[in-house]
Every structure is written in structure tokens, then in C-alpha cells.
Amino acid sequence: QVTLRESGPALVKPTQTLTLTCTFSGFSLSTSGMCVSWIRQPPGKALEWLALIDWDDSKYYSTSLKTRLTISKDTSKNQVVLTMTNMDPVDTATYYCARFYFGSGASRLFDYWGQGTLVTVSS
Amino acid sequence: DIQMTQSPSSLSASVGDRVTITCRASQTISNYLNWYQQKPGKAPELLIYAASSLQSGVPSRFSGSGSGTDFTLTISSLQPEDFASYYCQQSHTTPPWTFGQGTKVEVK
Numbered sequence: 001q002v003t004l005r006e007s008g009p010a011l012v013k014p015t016q017t018l019t020l021t022c023t024f025s026g027f028s029l030s031t032s033g034m035c036v037s038w039i040r041q042p043p044g045k046a047l048e049w050l051a052l053i054d055w056d057d058s059k060y061y062s063t064s065l066k067t068r069l070t071i072s073k074d075t076s077k078n079q080v081v082l083t084m085t086n087m088d089p090v091d092t093a094t095y096y097c098a099r100f101y102f103g104s105g106a107s108r109l110f111d112y113w114g115q116g117t118l119v120t121v122s123s
Numbered sequence: 124d125i126q127m128t129q130s131p132s133s134l135s136a137s138v139g140d141r142v143t144i145t146c147r148a149s150q151t152i153s154n155y156l157n158w159y160q161q162k163p164g165k166a167p168e169l170l171i172y173a174a175s176s177l178q179s180g181v182p183s184r185f186s187g188s189g190s191g192t193d194f195t196l197t198i199s200s201l202q203p204e205d206f207a208s209y210y211c212q213q214s215h216t217t218p219p220w221t222f223g224q225g226t227k228v229e230v231k
């Protein structure tokens with residue numbers, strides 16, 4: 001059974017750095033095709049893809065946010081960590097981690113999601 | 124980056140209606156297109172992958188079609204549990220991945 005769970009602060013101040021942890025089970029991030037990604041959703045708005053780390057430790061970032069994001073993994077702990085620097089109130093959102101599977105052909109998909117964690121940026 | 128444009132942004136429908144949502148990519152993405160359903164306060168759930176493949180456990184009233192730049196999600200007979208938001212997402216070549224802006228299906 002695949003599960004993912006996000007953890008981190010519910011409230012951060014402007015200019016601070018946000019650190020979120022995704023703890024997962026039911027799969028290994030060292031298995032070919034397995035990836036973990038972060039996606040966020042401001043209240044009442046659309047989903048926004050942020051970052052992805054794959055089984056080979058390749059890392060990919062949102063073009064608009066790449067200067068502020070760092071994604072890393074600890075395979076032994078089954079954890080993926082996202083840091084976002086210089087937080088601003090517009091970064092207030094629910095942050096999700098999700099498993100991304102690079103399957104055969106066009107089978108590239110987010111098949112399992114965490115429940116999400118709401119992060120509010122306010123002084 | 125590849126931009127994904129969904130239409131409409133919202134629609135009102137009744138139980139039993141046939142509902143169609145479209146998604147257009149800013150460049151060709153072959154069939155690297157997925158659809159997700161999201162209910163309020165919940166994480167998105169995968170409905171359709173590779174443009175037309177139904178995810179395991181998803182009711183057969185959901186279907187997807189299209190290739191290249193134009194894609195469609197169809198609900199053949201809307202059920203009460205289908206009132207939700209729907210998002211397309213492209214996964215062509217390598218990231219960055221992008222989502223559409225969403226379509227909210229509301230009760231008429």
C-alpha cells in the first residue's frame with residue numbers, strides 16, 4: 001500500500017525559508033521509474049507543479065521558482081525534502097507531495113498523493 | 124514551458140448530463156496527457172492517463188481522447204459524486220510538468 005504524508009510548519013514569516021518533508025511508504029525511490037514531486041495549490045486556485053526528484057537523483061524545478069527551490073531525498077528514510085527560500089504571502093498554499101511514475105510509453109502520471117499541508121505566510 | 128489551457132473554467136450541469144471538458148497544449152505533447160479529479164479539501168485523484176487510458180477503479184463513464192495539442196475529458200452520465208474540479212496535466216519529455224487551470228463542475 002502506497003502512502004505519502006507531508007509535514008512541516010503551518011505558519012512561516014515573510015523572508016523565511018520553508019522546509020517540508022514528504023515521508024512515504026509502499027515503494028522505493030531507488031526503483032527505476034519512481035519519482036516524488038511537490039505540487040502546491042493556493043486557496044481557491046489551480047494546482048502548480050514545483051519540483052521532482054527521480055530514482056537516479058535527477059532533480060527538476062519549476063522554471064519560475066527554480067532559484068528558490070531545492071529538492072533532496074533520503075532513500076534510507078523514505079523521505080523527500082523540499083526547501084523554498086524567501087517566502088512571501090503569495091506562497092500561502094496547500095503543499096502536496098505525490099508519487100510520479102515514469103512508466104512505459106505515455107504512462108507518466110501522479111498516481112498517489114499525500115493529503116496536503118496548508119502553509120500560511122504571514123508576519 | 125508548455126502551457127495547458129482548459130475550457131470552460133466552470134460549468135453547471137445536472138445529474139445524468141453528458142459533460143465535456145477540453146484541454147489544449149501550447150505545443151504538441153503526443154498523448155502525454157493526464158486528467159485528475161479534485162473534491163473540496165481533498166488531494167487530486169488520477170482519472171485518465173496517456174490521454175485515454177482509464178486508471179484502475181475509475182468508473183467507465185469517464186473517458187479521455189485526443190492527441191497532439193487538443194484533448195477531451197468526457198463524463199457520459201454525470202453522477203452526484205462527480206461534482207468536483209478537474210485538471211489536465213502534461214508529462215511530455217522531461218519536467219517542468221504543467222497543469223491546466225482547472226474546470227469546476229457545479230450543480231445546475
